[in-house]
Amino acid sequence: MQSRFVRSVAVALAVCLVVPGLWARVQPSHGFNLFSAQEENQAGQQAAADVAKQLPLLPESDPVTKYVQKLGQDLVAHAPGEKWAYTFRVVNQKEINAFALPGGPIFVNVGTIQAADNEAQLAGVMAHEISHVVQRHGTRAASKQMAAQLPLAILGGVMGKGALSQMAQLGISFGVGSYFLKNSRSAESEADLLGTDIMYDAGFDPRQMAVFFAKLEEEGGSRGPQFLSDHPNPGNRAQAVSKEVSTLPRKSSYRGDSAEFKQIKQRVASLKPLTAEQIAAQQKQANSGVSSIAPSTSTKAFSHSAYQIVYPENWQVFGDQSSAVTIAPQSGVSQNAIAYGVMISAYQPEGNSTTLDQATKDLLASMRQSNPDLRQIGNGETIRVNGVSSRSIDLIGSSPIKDDSGKVLQERDWLVTMKRRDGSLLYLVFIAPDKDFASLRPTFENMLKSVTLK
């Protein structure tokens, strides 16, 4: 019995060795995703443009960039699934890190190249990033978040305008420091496994990827953690990679370091990349003088199918005339939430004969479902907005902004609801950190005074 089993395994192995294509490769998994391929590309392109503004990139013409691009394309040739528009840029940053944006833009820090002992380790980091693109991890995470927030965002509104406008409405972005560039442990497992196959097919020893990640973990210290915070160890990283390698046909040797890699290692050794702190300081300096939150005195009007509103000219409208809308300073919409600005949407109360007061209470209850720490201050009051009876309620919650010591700021939310002719509510939530609310209040009041229902 035993010998027949051994024999049949041997036959199976022989078949696979003759026809290497029969060996199973990790297939891209298709999790829940609200983004079309086109939207995925667009979101990534927008974020890549922001990255180019915020991080010091080595020029396209730099030999280090050219080398990384060539190595990247070498690996991409073995990436399964959709043919994304992969691009590679090197960030002149000291910390060891790399990240991938939706649809293909990949960024590798100089510190990563400095830390790689051999070409396979650098290829490992890049194959891992390519795998995040293949598996669409960024948009999958954003989709999950959007689905969790949708009950609030679509409250009686007419969203469904595609993932990008929903994303803008929710203030979700993939820019520098975005929450959605931090990968979950399950995303990390997937990227490790697929990265193993890509490396293997490109001729590298995939175990070098795990060796490099383990090295970062051992080093800890000041240069490793950033990579590990964006790409957390899913546990048994090295074992999982070895296990995947064991399912692939054994190779007697792998690619050694190229002559270019050796040259590039010399070149990066002479570079003086900036630390994250230095980059942040430069950004701060570049932004100073441009008070990006402060509303300009000149105004603009926005005409929605349900209302019209006047707002400061230097703020932006996210959304369109048939969707829920956020009007905010560009820098007031950060990461995955709105820190400064106003959100305007509609709410359909249960039962048409409900009073404004009752409908407002129902709306508040549903807002609290997605924002459990939202608390009402006082009882609210009835006001008139251009002759329309409205409810005004002050709320406090948690701001998406943290202070210098990392403490979450308290947020003031001023909710105003008004009943439309069809019985639905139009509501506005004016948002600012508590410390800044008073200075923005006149702007918010002017905006409210300008609201006319259609």
Ligand code: ZN
């Ligand atoms: Zn990762």
